[in-house]
């Protein structure tokens with residue numbers, strides 16, 4: 001496995017958010033993480049980035065245990081696009097993208113990466129001098145993903161990249177995620193609530209409920225069982 005969590009537990013005060021979660025992402029694959037609100041999905045991504053405190057368990061990168069400190073995780077080649085399309089609204093699109101590789105000194109390389117991102121998302125090229133504040137929600141989400149790609153990650157972690165977007169934009173976002181995976185050989189771990197669309201692009205799926213993995217399998221295994229109905233209707237005990 002490229003990235004692995006083994007038996008990770010996290011609590012916030014009295015709330016147990018993750019209760020012994022083990023999961024993995026292999027090189028070049030798309031893996032989806034699904035589950036109802038409050039299941040702990042965002043906490044899984046935050047735990048990898050050292051943004052949620054680990055009570056127990058460890059995170060592994062290429063079989064080696066790692067210290068989950070944000071800068072260290074970034075330097076390994078992991079990029080995280082958090083929930084809620086956080087962009088710097090006071091900056092232009094171009095400046096926002098530059099924030100994705102702040103420590104890269106090589107200007108030519110920075111330019112190359114920006115050209116690649118703008119080729120993937122032409123709207124970012126069209127509006128590159130505009131303030132991010134003036135963008136639509138869908139455009140801001142593309143900018144957030146584009147900023148993650150500026151780090152040239154080996155593994156890209158996406159938290160609800162289609163939340164609150166219009167159906168047409170949702171479809172486009174899924175196409176882009178598949179394209180990033182296929183053309184840039186990037187492993188993608190995506191938290192998603194659009195079940196049907198994410199099952200179309202994922203190689204494997206984990207279902208999380210109340211801080212525990214309750215299903216782990218292929219999209220076909222999800223379609224064949226009623227695990228999602230059970231989890232989403234709260235009938236899983």
Ligand SMILES: Nc1ncnc2c1ncn2[C@@H]1O[C@H](COP(=O)(O)OP(=O)(O)O)[C@@H](O)[C@H]1O
Nearest residue numbers: 012015017035036037038039040041042043044
């Ligand atoms: N910073 C925090 N402080 C306290 N509780 C939190 C915090 N973040 C998340 N939680 C709680 O942890 C649980 C898991 O949250 P989260 O990982 O955001 O779930 P999901 O992303 O699946 O909706 C929920 O019960 C949530 O209320």
Ligand SMILES: [Mg+2]
Nearest residue numbers: 041042043083
């Ligand atoms: Mg969440």
